[in-house]
Amino acid sequence: MSSLINVLQVPLALYIHIPWCVKKCPYCDFNSHTLPHNDTLSKTINLDATDQTSSIVDDHFHLYVDALIKDINDQLPLLQGRKISSIFIGGGTPSLLPITQYQRLFDHLKSVLLLCDDLEVTMEANPGTLEHAPFEQYLQVGINRLSMGVQSFSDTKLEALGRIHNANQAQMATQAAKKAGFKRVNIDLMHGLPNQSLQEALYDIEQAHQAGATHISWYQLTIEPNTVFYRNTPVLPDDNDLAKIEEQGCEVLNQLGYQNYEVSAWVSAEDQQCRHNVNYWQFGDYLAIGAGAHGKITIADDSVYNDFERGIYRFSKTRLPKDYMTYEQYPKTVGFAPIAEEDLNGEFMMNALRLTSGVPLNLYSDRTGLTTAKIKPIIKRLQQQKLLVEADNLIQPTDLGRRYLNQVLQAFL
Ligand SMILES: C[S@@+](CC[C@H](N)C(=O)[O-])C[C@H]1O[C@@H](n2cnc3c(N)ncnc32)[C@H](O)[C@@H]1O
Ligand code: SF4
Numbered sequence: 001m002s003s004l005i006n007v008l009q010v011p012l013a014l015y016i017h018i019p020w021c022v023k024k025c026p027y028c029d030f031n032s033h034t035l036p037h038n039d040t041l042s043k044t045i046n047l048d049a050t051d052q053t054s055s056i057v058d059d060h061f062h063l064y065v066d067a068l069i070k071d072i073n074d075q076l077p078l079l080q081g082r083k084i085s086s087i088f089i090g091g092g093t094p095s096l097l098p099i100t101q102y103q104r105l106f107d108h109l110k111s112v113l114l115l116c117d118d119l120e121v122t123m124e125a126n127p128g129t130l131e132h133a134p135f136e137q138y139l140q141v142g143i144n145r146l147s148m149g150v151q152s153f154s155d156t157k158l159e160a161l162g163r164i165h166n167a168n169q170a171q172m173a174t175q176a177a178k179k180a181g182f183k184r185v186n187i188d189l190m191h192g193l194p195n196q197s198l199q200e201a202l203y204d205i206e207q208a209h210q211a212g213a214t215h216i217s218w219y220q221l222t223i224e225p226n227t228v229f230y231r232n233t234p235v236l237p238d239d240n241d242l243a244k245i246e247e248q249g250c251e252v253l254n255q256l257g258y259q260n261y262e263v264s265a266w267v268s269a270e271d272q273q274c275r276h277n278v279n280y281w282q283f284g285d286y287l288a289i290g291a292g293a294h295g296k297i298t299i300a301d302d303s304v305y306n307d308f309e310r311g312i313y314r315f316s317k318t319r320l321p322k323d324y325m326t327y328e329q330y331p332k333t334v335g336f337a338p339i340a341e342e343d344l345n346g347e348f349m350m351n352a353l354r355l356t357s358g359v360p361l362n363l364y365s366d367r368t369g370l371t372t373a374k375i376k377p378i379i380k381r382l383q384q385q386k387l388l389v390e391a392d393n394l395i396q397p398t399d400l401g402r403r404y405l406n407q408v409l410q411a412f413l
Contacts, residue, residue, distance in 0.1 A: 005312075005369040007300035012082040013279045014113075016068065016105075017290030018094040019321045022128065026162045026228035027221060031292030031319050032092040036060065058098065065101045067325045069108050071289040071317070071332060076112060077305045078287060078297050084113050085284075086120040086276035089143070095125035099137045106141045120275045122147055122186075127173040128165030135180030145184040145274070146177050147217075152193060152200075153207035160194045160234065167207070174211035184272060186215035191249060192242050193221055194234035201245045202252050209256045214272045218249065219264050263354045263405070281351045282359065283367040291324035293317045298367075311338040312368070344368040345375060349412040353405065358389075358396025378411050 020035040035057075087109075109115075122145040123138065138146075152158055153167040165173075170187075177185055187208040191201045208216050220242070223229050237245065250260065258266035262281060267273050279286065288295030294316045302309050315336040318324050324332060339347055348368050352359035361372055379395055382388040387401035387408050401408050 004365050004371070005298055005300070005367070007080050007298050008082060009366055010082075010298050011085045011279050011282075011284040012079065013086045013088070013276050013284060013286040014072075014084050014109075015276075015286050015288045015290075015293055015295065016087065016089045016094075017092065017288070017293040017317075018064075018089060018097050019092045019291040019324075020096055021091065021093045021126070022096070022164050023162065026232075027224070029224035029227050030092065033321060035096065058100075061097055061101045063325050064321065065097075065105050067332075068105060068289050072109065072112065072287070074332070075287045075289070075295075078299070079113070080300055080304060082114075082285075083116045084119065084287075085116045086279060087122070088276040089121070089123040091124050093126045093129055093149075094123050095129045099134050099141065102138070102141045102143070110142075120145055120184075122184075122274065122276055124149060125173070125177075126165065127170040128163065130169075130173040130176075135177050135182065139181055144182070145186070146182050147186040147188060147215075147274075148174055148177075148213075150174070150187045150208065150211075151190045153204050154200055157193050157196065157200070161190075162228075171207070171211050174213065178212045184214055185212060186217055186274065187211065187213040188217045188219070190219050190221045191245050192237055194236060196237055196245070198241065198244050198248060201249055205249060205252050205256070209258075214268045215274060216253065216258060216266045217264055218253065218266060220246075261356050263402075278355070281355050282363060283348050283351055288315070288317065291317060291321045292319040306336075308336065309338075312344070313338050341370070344370060346409065346413040349375075350409050353395075353397050353401075353408060356397075356402070358394050361390075361393045361395060375412065382408060382411055 017031065019031055019033055021032045022035070024032060024034055119142070121143045123143045124147045126149050148170065150170040151161055151163060153170060155166050158166060174185060174187060189204050189208055191204070193200075205216070205218070221236070223233055223236075253260070253266050258268055259270070260266050261270075261273050262277070265274065265277070283296075285297050286295055287297070294314065296312070296314050298312050299305055299308055299310055313336055315333050317332050318334050345368075348364055352363070364370070364372055364375065379388060379390055382401070383390060386398055387404060389396050389398055397405065397408060
């Protein structure tokens with residue numbers, strides 16, 4: 001790594017993974033596991049568990065938070081004098097973790113980390129676990145942004161997706177969160193669902209707007225290996241229909257006042273952008289705690305962390321919750337490996353060019369430590385092909401470039 005990187009100028013975020021769900025969705029390949037004692041858990045979220053059953057679940061979560069606390073303590077040398085700018089609690093289903101455990105976790109984080117004054121703290125929530133959600137209490141522990149995993153506002157589609165909630169619960173949960181005082185609420189929607197018509201896809205967007213979403217993540221359903229849908233794929237809209245859904249969906253989002261700032265992300269106002277995700281896309285650093293969590297970190301000095309040399313590293317945590325929680329017996333980090341210099345171009349561009357507004361070229365050097373000499377000819381060629389524009393030291397994909405983003409990225413590999 002060249003000495004171009006000043007680590008103090010690389011923003012630092014924190015990702016926290018909560019790896020359990022009430023039930024595994026048939027399309028999902030995230031690191032999510034059905035909670036042990038799931039029968040007990042289902043009762044607990046319906047608030048009719050006995051004291052004994054809920055205490056089994058509580059003990060489980062208590063041990064997991066113990067492991068998260070040890071994990072963050074191990075990573076403290078990686079801060080290198082920096083404050084944390086955002087925290088993202090993802091899953092799995094983070095809304096399963098009791099508020100008392102969030103309180104413990106945040107008390108600890110506040111005691112060992114320096115946090116920015118305008119810290120953004122997002123939690124992913126599943127509307128099926130929020131019937132009696134303590135929204136005000138989430139705000140009190142410091143969570144100030146919610147990301148609702150809604151997927152669709154059609155009961156038939158939700159059933160086909162194996163979701164544990166219906167459309168009404170999704171509407172009610174989002175509205176309740178807003179009423180409790182959340183000013184930043186994302187709704188995750190998927191399109192290209194089994195047998196989905198254009199009208200059904202557009203209806204979902206309108207419903208998300210009506211529920212008060214200030215941010216919409218609008219993903220096309222992908223069929224991932226190792227999922228139930230991969231082995232038994234339902235009938236999906238064909239390419240022609242998908243193209244219509246894409247085109248008209250973007251139009252409706254625009255008409256409803258949402259601006260597209262990243263391939264799949266839309267906001268009602270600029271200050272509603274997810275700062276945590278923008279940090280990923282701008283190749284910032286992030287610590288990561290929790291089973292299967294992935295981090296990226298710049299090490300400025302050979303003596304900072306376990307004798308790792310200066311460089312930019314990716315690391316990941318052991319995936320299985322039971323392994324992660326038995327810290328004494330198992331290493332938590334399964335990989336801590338430098339990003340090779342020849343891969344930095346591709347890695348940086350793969351993230352940065354997802355942003356509609358593009359990326360300042362000086363950020364390339366600030367984050368990778370490389371000069372722009374090597375990428376200048378590539379940028380020039382892509383400009384000639386009308387896939388990129390460069391002006392005032394900013395590179396930005398054109399509409400055509402955004403449509404053929406993979407081709408643009410290939411040029412940098
Ligand atoms: C890690 S999930 C967490 C959300 C939460 N667990 C939930 O489902 O309610 C984040 C989002 O990724 C999207 N997602 C998951 N699997 C997907 C797939 N196969 N194709 C497209 N989007 C997917 C869904 O919109 C989901 O809400
Ligand atoms: S609730 Fe979310 S994380 Fe869990 S299985 Fe479903 S999509 Fe995956």
